[in-house]
Amino acid sequence: MGLRQHRIQKDYYLYTKPNYHIVPYLKSNWLLANMYCNKIGMRLISISTMEEHDAILKAIQNVGLSGAIFWTTGRRVDHTMYWFATGTKLNFTNWGQNEPFNRHTMQECIGIQEYDKLTWIDVNCDYNLRIMCEEDRP
Template sequence: MKCSLVLLIVSVIIASTFGDPHDLPEYAEKRYHLEPFFKTNWFKAMQYCHSKGMRLITIASKEEQRNIENFARESDLGDESFWTSGTSLGDQVFYWFDSGKKITFTNWINGEPNDFDSDRKCIEILNETDFKWNDCSCFDNNKRVICEENV
């Protein structure tokens, strides 16, 4: 009983501090949620977003890119990088994992994607490069998670 009460109190504190993902500001047709407590690899990021009824971010236009940039700045990420759902796992081209659609809008760093070590199958966004995209290993454990849902 005490354990349940403590868990309830901690949940209320976290929800009041960081907010319910469904109470976040809307950007056009999407709502975003930044996971503030951990960094992880691409696979766990996907799993985390799905567990929240959301998905890892996709960027289909310049407007969506700008919305993500604004959200990241408002979230004060510093120079941290974060995952997108973009991947080339099982394919020769990059696509958005949840929709399976080929990526048409891009915002790559000059010279990317370069698949330097043949292991760079996932897309991260680097805050330190003005939110440009980079291909990297899906197993990197040092990326933030931003989830999205349609509103």
């Protein structure tokens, strides 16, 4: 079954299969985005497979947010990228051209951006990006 959209409040959307919570009009830094997702019993998105990648791309396209940049749980620690939510190293990536760039060693977080396809970028964790949460997985 495909993704189903359910409007749950004015600016909040919930997608199922799997469950994603997208906040299209709210932007925050990485720490506050992470706290927001945790507060609603979810977490920032992690992408471990092409199937998850494609589901997230479809969810973003369904909300009509082409070009928007969203946070992931991805963080750089000692020159290695990890999924913060699980503590595991990235085993699947889809970096954009010339990424990860790590300008002035200030781009320690991972964002995803959709322009007909979904690409990953490293960004400064203090930037204000859109929030996309997912159900916590074991």
